Amino acid sequence: NKRVKNVRISRNLIIGSEAHTLPPVGDPSRPKNIPPDHTKRWTVYVRTPLGDPDIRTWLSKVQFKIFNTYENPLRTVEASPFEVTETGWGGFNIDVRLHFNPISGEKPQYRQHFLQLEKYGDEKLQAEQERTGKVVSEFLEVVQFNEPTEALYEALTSE
Numbered sequence: 001n002k003r004v005k006n007v008r009i010s011r012n013l014i015i016g017s018e019a020h021t022l023p024p025v026g027d028p029s030r031p032k033n034i035p036p037d038h039t040k041r042w043t044v045y046v047r048t049p050l051g052d053p054d055i056r057t058w059l060s061k062v063q064f065k066i067f068n069t070y071e072n073p074l075r076t077v078e079a080s081p082f083e084v085t086e087t088g089w090g091g092f093n094i095d096v097r098l099h100f101n102p103i104s105g106e107k108p109q110y111r112q113h114f115l116q117l118e119k120y121g122d123e124k125l126q127a128e129q130e131r132t133g134k135v136v137s138e139f140l141e142v143v144q145f146n147e148p149t150e151a152l153y154e155a156l157t158s159e
């Protein structure tokens with residue numbers, strides 16, 4: 001696993017979540033088989049900004065550790081889209097473990113994302129969240145490959 005000296009390659013990553021308000025219990029449009037105390041459907045995801053190079057070149061797997069009352073709380077996603085969708089009633093911190101393409105020889109990296117379900121921000125933003133029934137929270141992360149392996153360097157620079 002020879003490394004390319006004096007080279008650093010960065011890739012951008014968006015870690016985010018999106019929450020939608022569910023129709024209330026008794027509403028015919030509420031999906032069946034959702035526990036009555038669940039008020040939101042949410043998705044947590046890892047993706048690149050639009051237009052960035054293909055994430056699958058360097059990211060091979062994402063593990064999302066969600067709240068431990070969920071069935072199978074360690075969710076492993078091995079292909080894009082790297083995301084998990086669930087329903088619930090409350091926000092919590094999600095551990096996000098990023099696994100890199102094995103040719104990179106890189107150890108997994110951890111990030112955290114707070115699953116934001118409730119409205120936030122200024123009046124205008126909250127009004128928009130209220131109107132659409134949708135709350136989005138996104139953060140930009142940067143992953144740096146310092147002195148990448150020759151194989152990774154080749155893959156990243158040939159796209």
Ligand code: SLL
Nearest residue numbers: 067069070087088089090091092
């Ligand atoms: C806390 N923020 O830290 C709270 C916990 C957990 C939310 C929030 C349903 C889980 C399920 C759900 O939304 N839990 O159905 O298992 O204590």
